[in-house]
Amino acid sequence: MAGGLFPEQAAALATAAIRGDREEAGRCDAAFAGLWDLFRAHGSLRLMYAAANMLGLTEASPPKPLLGPDEKLKASLAKALPL
DSSP: OHHHHOHHHHHHHHHHHHHTOHHHHHHHHHHHHHHHHHHHHHOSHHHHHHHHHHTTSOOOOOOTTOOOOOHHHHHHHHHHSOO
16 A cells, blocks of 8 residues: 555565565565554555545545544654655
């Protein structure tokens, strides 16, 4: 799911993994570590909607009955984006 919003970072991770370059794959994966942690704790779908909004790509909201993240979670998400 993250690859749709962060294609360059995701492609670098996939390329390193395919090459078997564990060091580079680990470095690329580390850029996503905060995002992975938030996904595990709060789910990925609503966070990806919020990330897309933060990046100015959309103003869409997650489908009901899902709620968007609160302001505290949005702040955590902003810090975790692999930019």
